[in-house]
Amino acid sequence: MKLSIVATLYHTAPYLNEFYARSSAVAQQQAGTDYEIILVNDGSPDNSLALAIALTETDPRLRVIDLARNFGHHKAMMTGLAQSQGDRVFLLDSDLEEEPEWLPSFAEQLNAEAADMVYGVQGQRKGTRWEQLTGSLFYKTFRAVTGLAQPDNIVTARLMTRRYVNALLSHQEREINIGGLWITTGFKQCHQTVRKHATSPTTYSFRRKLSHFVTAVVSFSNRPLTATLYAGTLLTSTALAYIAYLTFCASALNTPPTTTSTLIAALWLFSGLIIFFLGIQGIYIATIFTEVKQRPYTIIRHIYQQPPATDSQHSDLQAEAIAAVRQMDVSELKAMLAGRAVRD
Numbered sequence: 001m002k003l004s005i006v007a008t009l010y011h012t013a014p015y016l017n018e019f020y021a022r023s024s025a026v027a028q029q030q031a032g033t034d035y036e037i038i039l040v041n042d043g044s045p046d047n048s049l050a051l052a053i054a055l056t057e058t059d060p061r062l063r064v065i066d067l068a069r070n071f072g073h074h075k076a077m078m079t080g081l082a083q084s085q086g087d088r089v090f091l092l093d094s095d096l097e098e099e100p101e102w103l104p105s106f107a108e109q110l111n112a113e114a115a116d117m118v119y120g121v122q123g124q125r126k127g128t129r130w131e132q133l134t135g136s137l138f139y140k141t142f143r144a145v146t147g148l149a150q151p152d153n154i155v156t157a158r159l160m161t162r163r164y165v166n167a168l169l170s171h172q173e174r175e176i177n178i179g180g181l182w183i184t185t186g187f188k189q190c191h192q193t194v195r196k197h198a199t200s201p202t203t204y205s206f207r208r209k210l211s212h213f214v215t216a217v218v219s220f221s222n223r224p225l226t227a228t229l230y231a232g233t234l235l236t237s238t239a240l241a242y243i244a245y246l247t248f249c250a251s252a253l254n255t256p257p258t259t260t261s262t263l264i265a266a267l268w269l270f271s272g273l274i275i276f277f278l279g280i281q282g283i284y285i286a287t288i289f290t291e292v293k294q295r296p297y298t299i300i301r302h303i304y305q306q307p308p309a310t311d312s313q314h315s316d317l318q319a320e321a322i323a324a325v326r327q328m329d330v331s332e333l334k335a336m337l338a339g340r341a342v343r344d
Contacts, residue, residue, distance in 0.1 A: 002031035004086030005103075007094035008076040009041045009048040015096045016051045020062070023100040030103060031086075037062045039094065040080040043070030056304045064304040071298045074178040077156070079298045081165055089165050092157040097197045099157075106159040109192055116187035119158035120194035121151055150183050155196055158182075175287055224284075228277045235273065 005023050009016070020037070027035040041049045041064060052064045065083055067076060081089060090106070092098045098120065106118045143150060160168075168185045182189075 001034055001036060001086045002088065003027055003035040004084035004089045005035065005037045005100070006077070006080035006084055006089060006091045007037075007039055008073060008080065009039055009052060009094060010044045010070070010073070010076075011046055011048070012044065012094045013046040013048045013051055015094060016048055017055075019094045019096055019100065020055050022096075024059070024061075026100045026103050030107060033061075035061060036084070036086060038065060038080050038083055039063070040065045040067065040076045040083075042067055042073065042076035053304050056306055060306045060308040062305070066301045066304065068299040068301045072176075074176045075298050077178055078169070078176060079300070082169055083303075084165065087162045089160045089162070090158075091160065093155075098155055098194070099197075102157055102192075102194060103159065106157075106192060109190055110159055110161075113190050114188065115190045116161045116164040117158055117182070117189045119182070119189065119191055120155040120196075121191045122153040122155060122196050123193045124153075150179055151191060154179065154191075155194060157194065161187075163187075174291055224280050228280060231273075231277070235270075 005027055007019070007023075012019070023037055027037065037059075039052050039062070041052065049064070049066060052062075056062045056064055063083070065079060067079065071079075077091060081091065088107070088110075090103050092100065092102075102120065106120075109115070110118045164185065164187050167187065168181060171181055171185075
């Protein structure tokens with residue numbers, strides 16, 4: 001199969017029919033009839049699933065993967081990629097903020113630069129000033145903490161070769177940050193500047209963004225753990241210096257600084273730091289707890305797809321022909337072949 005188009009469904013009912021029509025049109029331009037469209041329903045609370053199932057009844061190249069519940073955007077995307085069969089896989093969101101019509105230019109760049117992935121990058125991040133500020137802060141902090149050179153303002157839309165997709169799917173962790181996995185998988189990757197539309201409100205609340213950031217950092221970096229060692233060393237050094245200073249004041253200057261408020265402040269500060277560092281280690285322990293269980297990161301409830309009519313009819317005719325030949329004895333088969341030879 002030449003091409004797979006993969007997208008997820010979550011609050012996308014208003015855009016689904018148009019997305020399907022535009023994706024089908026661009027897929028036909030690129031691959032003729034040798035393509036598939038995979039839609040992964042990530043527990044969408046609207047009627048996205050019903051609309052998608054209705055579309056499968058008219059197009060055998062459309063497959064709908066219905067997950068048992070909402071597992072999260074990144075895990076749903078990985079499930080869709082695992083189900084794809086195309087030599088090239090075009091991944092994008094289905095809310096029309098990313099255009100299916102980007103596929104030809106992505107394919108052209110993929111061929112021209114002999115790359116394994118071409119991904120979209122926004123020239124200017126969409127959204128309010130708060131969203132732009134937090135987005136910029138996320139990418140800068142992520143790069144600083146993990147050491148991964150993830151570009152600013154990347155989008156979901158990307159065209160990938162089959163060998164890249166297979167390598168991406170080889171990662172086994174359950175707490176997924178797909179942005180980091182895209183980078184750490186390697187291969188030759190190129191970007192293309194795109195303009196992302198603002199057709200739908202974001203489903204990422206501040207709490208989900210914060211959780212996403214924590215998962216991203218913990219999944220790809222041990223620097224926070226290393227930082228506790230350096231911080232502990234620094235605190236111990238400064239504490240020893242301060243003790244030396246108090247000893248000097250008491251012995252040489254005869255002015256020991258002993259006040260209740262200083263003691264309370266010190267206890268308060270160091271208690272807070274201890275709890276903070278234990279919290280960082282607790283995050284890693286929680287991640288280890290999740291990983292060692294090796295649970296599947298998604299569970300498929302059902303796959304909806306109409307089998308191609310031509311293939312089904314061909315299989316029935318082939319089965320009937322085989323059964324008919326098996327019912328013939330050797331003399332009948334020789335007579336049939338002899339008659340065919342005479343006609344030829």
